[in-house]
Amino acid sequence: MSSSAPTNVVAGAARLLDYWAIVYRRTWKGSAISSFVNPLFYVLAMGVLLGDYVEGDPAKLEGATSYLMFIAPGLLAAQSMQTVFGEVTYPVMGMVKWHKTYFGMTASPLSVREVILGHLGFVMFRVGLTCGVFVLVMAPFGVFATVWGAVLAFLVQFLVGLAFATPLYGLSAGLKDESPFALVFRLGMMPLFLFSGAFFPIDNLDPWLATFAKATPLWHGVDLTRMLTLDTVDVSTALVHIAYLVVLAVLGWFWAVRRLTKRMVG
Amino acid sequence: MILAQGLRKSFGEFEAVKGIDVDVRRGEAFGFLGPNGAGKSSTMRMVAAVSPVSGGTLRILGMDPATDGPQIRARIGVCPQEDTLDLELTVRDNLFVYGRYFGLPRKEVRERVDELLEFVQLTEKAGSMVEDLSGGMKRRLTIARSLINRPEVLLLDEPTTGLDPQARHVVWDRLFRLKQQGVTLVLTTHYMDEAEQLCDRLVVMDNGRIVAEGSPLTLIAEHSTREVAELRFGVGEHEAIAAKVEDLADRVEVLPDRLLLYTADGEETLAKVHERGLEPVASLIRRSTLEDVFLRLTGRTLVD
Numbered sequence: 001m002s003s004s005a006p007t008n009v010v011a012g013a014a015r016l017l018d019y020w021a022i023v024y025r026r027t028w029k030g031s032a033i034s035s036f037v038n039p040l041f042y043v044l045a046m047g048v049l050l051g052d053y054v055e056g057d058p059a060k061l062e063g064a065t066s067y068l069m070f071i072a073p074g075l076l077a078a079q080s081m082q083t084v085f086g087e088v089t090y091p092v093m094g095m096v097k098w099h100k101t102y103f104g105m106t107a108s109p110l111s112v113r114e115v116i117l118g119h120l121g122f123v124m125f126r127v128g129l130t131c132g133v134f135v136l137v138m139a140p141f142g143v144f145a146t147v148w149g150a151v152l153a154f155l156v157q158f159l160v161g162l163a164f165a166t167p168l169y170g171l172s173a174g175l176k177d178e179s180p181f182a183l184v185f186r187l188g189m190m191p192l193f194l195f196s197g198a199f200f201p202i203d204n205l206d207p208w209l210a211t212f213a214k215a216t217p218l219w220h221g222v223d224l225t226r227m228l229t230l231d232t233v234d235v236s237t238a239l240v241h242i243a244y245l246v247v248l249a250v251l252g253w254f255w256a257v258r259r260l261t262k263r264m265v266g
Numbered sequence: 267m268i269l270a271q272g273l274r275k276s277f278g279e280f281e282a283v284k285g286i287d288v289d290v291r292r293g294e295a296f297g298f299l300g301p302n303g304a305g306k307s308s309t310m311r312m313v314a315a316v317s318p319v320s321g322g323t324l325r326i327l328g329m330d331p332a333t334d335g336p337q338i339r340a341r342i343g344v345c346p347q348e349d350t351l352d353l354e355l356t357v358r359d360n361l362f363v364y365g366r367y368f369g370l371p372r373k374e375v376r377e378r379v380d381e382l383l384e385f386v387q388l389t390e391k392a393g394s395m396v397e398d399l400s401g402g403m404k405r406r407l408t409i410a411r412s413l414i415n416r417p418e419v420l421l422l423d424e425p426t427t428g429l430d431p432q433a434r435h436v437v438w439d440r441l442f443r444l445k446q447q448g449v450t451l452v453l454t455t456h457y458m459d460e461a462e463q464l465c466d467r468l469v470v471m472d473n474g475r476i477v478a479e480g481s482p483l484t485l486i487a488e489h490s491t492r493e494v495a496e497l498r499f500g501v502g503e504h505e506a507i508a509a510k511v512e513d514l515a516d517r518v519e520v521l522p523d524r525l526l527l528y529t530a531d532g533e534e535t536l537a538k539v540h541e542r543g544l545e546p547v548a549s550l551i552r553r554s555t556l557e558d559v560f561l562r563l564t565g566r567t568l569v570d
Contacts, residue, residue: 003368003415005336019363022355104350106316108367109336265317266277
């Protein structure tokens, strides 16, 4: 059999499977603690121990009967976001700037879009793995109202992850150096994490701030996830969340392709 | 194999390649020579089907890179100027994953990896991290990687820049073997000895244009004399003496530390210099090299 050009983008991206498998085999230990252990610590500290002081009033907790039930879906969505921030910032810059691994890839029959899709595929694998473990660990705590809710809450994490991954990829692909990443984490990820309704009902915010927070992608992810785990789905609101995340992921994809193409092809 | 007509590349206002014609034939080793910034790498990136052509036509293996980029890249090998290896992967894994990008089955890739490790003498390093390799080993690994798809054309952008003499000779030896196997080699270099060693034909590029073309021997014949007499006089005397010996050579070049007299017969010229009562402190008669041609055509001024 001789070498060939891939017949479509997905087939091209699939050729990167062995590369990413080898990378993961080499790096999984380093990411295991942040992926599996840290979320559990959060749940114990915030959900169980701190949550003990919070009154489990469904009227004040968006329908949750305990603070643990309220915070678990918030932490799940936040975990998707954090995994993506970790995977789509420095690693992307490393492959485009420091090690130039992408340049090696695009000298083969693979093209820029296939390289991006392959990398995002790996990021989604990481999201799936960390969120899957999170859901399994949380199940015995009784935070899921229904089994289907738990499965769907897990599945929507891929959408939440993609909505962050594609725009962030576009940002990383075009940056000249890594210094803006410090801002991305401190002024981007941290406030999103703290103020997007993961830890407290969003309406506790000042109305003006609440409106602002509801425009952020993490809030859409948190609220969607929470509807599913608490079994309080409002179909039209859920559809708005999904539409918002899909639009963000799609726009981000085109931006990412454009930025990386410009960077690599000139 | 490669045909370019009026090929151009511009980056915004800046024109890196200003319309070149090139025809590389099957099985030959073809060189692009030129100082830094001459447009060699820009040309190579267009030929490698990664950088779009700004003007003119380009055909690689009969295909147009604008429409058949992936098909072209499936059949060529590229050894870039900077190694784009994955430093945190082993030598073997670097080759293995690269073979997979070409759509080759795992079993076949494994066989090719073993062959190539042998070919570039890295079998013993198969399990080492690339990070720990020397510069010469990385270069050989990059060359091995560019051969994983058994390419018909191998593009090498400054294959031995930065290597020590031993490592350069190993690389040349491997490239020579590839040429014997019928692989078409296209390389850029600013080392004249490399061009003389490897290239059947070459073009000299300067400032985005081709300024000369031919085999190393014809280029020397066309653009230089058979021999060069290098004469060293006292410091500061060279300008004045040059005027006195001008008529003895085809061309006289004044350098800060010596005079170069380009002539068909160096000994005879030197005798005539002595006849005029001029006694150089030191003299050397040598054959013209590609370096003389190169400096003649592209000048001695430093370009950055």
